Amino acid sequence: MQTAGPVAVMQPRPDLDSMAYGQPYSAPQPVVVANNGGGAIAALSNSFASSPAPMPVGYAAPMTVRNGASYHLDAGDKLRVVVYGQEGLTNSYSIDAGGSITMPLIGAVSARGRTTAGLAGEIAARLRNGYIREPSVAVEIETYRPFFILGEVLAPGQYPYVPNMTVESAVAIAGGFSPRAKRDVVTVTHTENGGSMRAVVPLGTPLNPGDTVFVGERWF
Numbered sequence: 752m753q754t755a756g757p758v759a760v761m762q763p764r765p766d767l768d769s770m771a772y773g774q775p776y777s778a779p780q781p782v783v784v785a786n787n788g789g790g791a792i793a794a795l796s797n798s799f800a801s802s803p804a805p806m807p808v809g810y811a812a813p814m815t816v817r818n819g820a821s822y823h824l825d826a827g828d829k830l831r832v833v834v835y836g837q838e839g840l841t842n843s844y845s846i847d848a849g850g851s852i853t854m855p856l857i858g859a860v861s862a863r864g865r866t867t868a869g870l871a872g873e874i875a876a877r878l879r880n881g882y883i884r885e886p887s888v889a890v891e892i893e894t895y896r897p898f899f900i901l902g903e904v905l906a907p908g909q910y911p912y913v914p915n916m917t918v919e920s921a922v923a924i925a926g927g928f929s930p931r932a933k934r935d936v937v938t939v940t941h942t943e944n945g946g947s948m949r950a951v952v953p954l955g956t957p958l959n960p961g962d963t964v965f966v967g968e969r970w971f
Contacts, residue, residue, distance in 0.1 A: 904932065
């Protein structure tokens, strides 16, 4: 299983921090935030309860967005930005609620909706405009934004996203199905670039960062 996030590099990439500092970088472990009965979890649960039923999709082509070079960044993603030869600029940056990261010298840079390659190019262009003559910039995803799982699971809440995970593995992370759960299909809401799509999908459907999984209750 692939565990590293997509990488955008303006020139061939060995280990980013080895080039910048001469030593490897080890990302911190993300923290699980469990459901406490309020806040974002409660708001999401209420939205599912009040929304009309989603339309099922064909199982042969489930809803998915690949987490590769075409992955689009959004709030909650944590990035590792390396500007070669510039220790003061090389750092980890989280995308804020406004969809931007804030760097020394150039300030806020819009990241929402960009790929890692697109963001690296934008940072390089900003630095080239009066700061660094020929900047070399690389961007990689250090931690994806979390996913939510609600409804008939034993531990609903917000969890760190793991690359290549499926709906089934998300259910396992949340402690498995409750005794009343409908176990064959679930509802997944995917949001990207300001729009959202909700569909009924089988358990083998790939899950994406920021998705919300809702496990319904069976009636028999």
